[in-house]
Amino acid sequence: MADDKERKTLEERNQMSDLERLRHSCAHVMATAIARLWSDAQFSAGPPVEGGFYYDVDLAHRISPDDFPAIEAEMKKVVKENQVFEREVISREEAMDLARKGRLAALGERDTPSTFKVDLLEDIPDDEEISIFKNGDFWDLCAGPHVGRTGNCKAFKLMSVASAFYKGDADNPQLQRIYGTCFKNKTLLSEHLERLEEAKKRDHRRLGREMGLFHFDEMVGQGLPLWKPKGSIIRRQLQDFIAAELDKQGYHQVFTPHIAKLDLYRTSGHFPYYEESQYPPFAEREALRKLSDDDSSCGDLMNALRKGEVEGFMLKPMNCPHHICIFASDHHSYRDLPVRLAEFGTVYRWEQSGELGGITRTRSFTQDDAHLFCTPEQLGEEIQGCLGLVKTVFGALGMSDYAVRLSLRDPDSSKYVGDPANWDKAEEALRDAVQTLGVDYAEEPGEAAFYGPKIDFVVKDVIGREWQLGTVQVDYNLPERFDLSYIGADNRPHRPVMIHRAPFGSLERFVGLLIEHFEGKFPVWLAPEQVRVLSISEKHNAYSEGVVRMLAEAGVRVASDLAADKIGAKIRLARLDRVPYMLIIGAREEESQSVSVRHRDRDDLGTMTLNDFVGQVCEEIRNRSL
Numbered sequence: 021m022a023d024d025k026e027r028k029t030l031e032e033r034n035q036m037s038d039l040e041r042l043r044h045s046c047a048h049v050m051a052t053a054i055a056r057l058w059s060d061a062q063f064s065a066g067p068p069v070e071g072g073f074y075y076d077v078d079l080a081h082r083i084s085p086d087d088f089p090a091i092e093a094e095m096k097k098v099v100k101e102n103q104v105f106e107r108e109v110i111s112r113e114e115a116m117d118l119a120r121k122g123r124l125a126a127l128g129e130r131d132t133p134s135t136f137k138v139d140l141l142e143d144i145p146d147d148e149e150i151s152i153f154k155n156g157d158f159w160d161l162c163a164g165p166h167v168g169r170t171g172n173c174k175a176f177k178l179m180s181v182a183s184a185f186y187k188g189d190a191d192n193p194q195l196q197r198i199y200g201t202c203f204k205n206k207t208l209l210s211e212h213l214e215r216l217e218e219a220k221k222r223d224h225r226r227l228g229r230e231m232g233l234f235h236f237d238e239m240v241g242q243g244l245p246l247w248k249p250k251g252s253i254i255r256r257q258l259q260d261f262i263a264a265e266l267d268k269q270g271y272h273q274v275f276t277p278h279i280a281k282l283d284l285y286r287t288s289g290h291f292p293y294y295e296e297s298q299y300p301p302f303a304e305r306e307a308l309r310k311l312s313d314d315d316s317s318c319g320d321l322m323n324a325l326r327k328g329e330v331e332g333f334m335l336k337p338m339n340c341p342h343h344i345c346i347f348a349s350d351h352h353s354y355r356d357l358p359v360r361l362a363e364f365g366t367v368y369r370w371e372q373s374g375e376l377g378g379i380t381r382t383r384s385f386t387q388d389d390a391h392l393f394c395t396p397e398q399l400g401e402e403i404q405g406c407l408g409l410v411k412t413v414f415g416a417l418g419m420s421d422y423a424v425r426l427s428l429r430d431p432d433s434s435k436y437v438g439d440p441a442n443w444d445k446a447e448e449a450l451r452d453a454v455q456t457l458g459v460d461y462a463e464e465p466g467e468a469a470f471y472g473p474k475i476d477f478v479v480k481d482v483i484g485r486e487w488q489l490g491t492v493q494v495d496y497n498l499p500e501r502f503d504l505s506y507i508g509a510d511n512r513p514h515r516p517v518m519i520h521r522a523p524f525g526s527l528e529r530f531v532g533l534l535i536e537h538f539e540g541k542f543p544v545w546l547a548p549e550q551v552r553v554l555s556i557s558e559k560h561n562a563y564s565e566g567v568v569r570m571l572a573e574a575g576v577r578v579a580s581d582l583a584a585d586k587i588g589a590k591i592r593l594a595r596l597d598r599v600p601y602m603l604i605i606g607a608r609e610e611e612s613q614s615v616s617v618r619h620r621d622r623d624d625l626g627t628m629t630l631n632d633f634v635g636q637v638c639e640e641i642r643n644r645s646l
């Protein structure tokens with residue numbers, strides 16, 4: 021067996037975890053079963069992957085999930101036979117002979133050669149040993165490693181089938197890729213399947229559509245999300261909450277344009293070095309006209325833009341250069357520092373289309389961005405402030421399970437900019453700050469960028485999945501490139517240190533995470549619709565409308581369902597829309613100027629006076645109760 025793209029070295033293979041060995045062995049079990057069911061099956065590669073394994077097969081029959089029970093039944097037999105996985109080292113000639121006789125990835129010799137294995141054999145470097153693995157009659161070209169016996173692969177399940185080009189190359193034949201998973205025991209397998217089921221239920225792309233939160237439109241473009249009114253409420257609540265915390269911490273909100281001259285990014289270094297991950301630049305109108313009069317090609321235009329011979333602009337991939345220009349527009353004394361500039365700034369990146377996914381991976385996204393300019397001595401306190409905010413926001417959302425990664429420099433390398441003594445101080449400051457959070461953290465020497473150490477946050481959602489959010493990054497490079505300075509107590513110019521911080525990554529990703537975390541059932545303060553008033557009969561519509569007015573005046577996001585439908589149907593609909601509170605209005609309620617309160621996830625809350633309910637829900641919103 022060989023890998024899809026790159027061959028693993030023997031060393032890498034030996035480092036395969038027990039679980040990877042098991043899963044790769046299960047891929048052989050599956051191939052054995054398929055070979056028994058369809059004798060024309062030609063296999064190529066079958067590696068373990070995240071969450072399971074696959075095997076690519078070329079087969080006249082188109083496999084569908086309807087075939088899975090038959091394949092699984094045959095796999096069970098192979099497991100029950102408890103065949104030994106036997107490794108045999110053979111010469112290149114012997115291997116090629118077997119492949120030509122169709123004997124590899126097969127149960128016996130065949131009229132047709134094992135085409136892919138012939139090709140894969142040729143890829144194996146001359147100095148590498150060639151081995152085959154045998155389980156029963158099934159022989160396969162494989163470097164291993166494997167578990168002892170097929171009997172070890174008891175807890176498996178076939179998951180899906182997709183198509184894949186041989187070696188990932190569109191010029192090669194298209195194969196059927198059959199995915200499966202395998203665990204040490206049945207309990208672990210069923211836990212895994214439950215988690216997948218749970219994740220499917222929470223998929224933010226589906227919930228976002230069902231709940232009308234956001235929309236992607238072909239006419240607008242791939243990866244460019246449109247926030248619908250309901251989704252915008254969630255985003256705005258979150259943004260207002262973070263902004264209020266930043267205000268308390270002495271940040272200043274700024275606004276900057278979505279484009280800038282290429283010169284800015286040339287100075288910052290974002291252009292042309294990261295060109296591949298940016299939208300292409302565009303030229304100024306006059307320059308474009310002149311180039312077209314000269315009959316220049318697109319290639320000429322790109323070259324002229326790269327060299328700075330014509331004026332060009334770019335959609336901003338980062339907010340930092342803009343904020344730096346704001347800082348640099350004033351003279352600063354050490355007494356003004358730190359300067360903290362915050363912006364919910366939208367940036368544009370050219371993500372590959374295969375990597376786009378709902379609102380968690382997009383081509384335009386809004387960072388909860390801020391840049392701090394401070395003296396080296398102030399670094400520690402500023403980092404503490406950043407982490408304090410993270411603690412407050414995660415705490416308010418009930419996400420107490422998060423980990424922190426501390427990326428430090430490699431002490432043996434000289435690639436880093438900035439004074440080593442400052443690096444020591446910065447790393448110490450980051451470490452101290454992280455320790456005050458009281459959460460798990462890992463130090464990773466050698467992982468820092470060349471311009472400064474950083475902190476990353478990984479948060480676990482309610483079903484235990486890890487989400488990489490944002491960073492707090494120290495930067496000694498950009499202040500240098502932009503020649504930033506402040507006047508110190510000694511009356512001389514000094515270089516400030518810069519901190520980039522966007523702890524929640526982007527509002528898109530953060531909302532995507534929250535949709536999945538809460539399964540769309542947002543706490544009242546975030547819910548797009550907080551209360552829905554449902555009338556039992558149209559006779560009570562006038563009173564119901566009064567209830568709606570009173571709630572709206574109190575600032576509650578309220579809607580009503582006063583149609584002639586049955587109350588049961590109205591309640592079901594409100595539940596489907598995941599509205600936290602339903603107020604049911606009938607004769608009894610109207611008479612006593614009260615409301616019958618039902619909560620989305622709790623039991624019937626009984627009857628309450630209208631005033632009491634308004635007071636209670638407003639307090640819940642104010643406290644951001646979960």
Ligand SMILES: [Zn+2]
Nearest residue numbers: 021153162164
């Ligand atoms: Zn193998």
Ligand SMILES: [Zn+2]
Nearest residue numbers: 338339340520
């Ligand atoms: Zn930045």
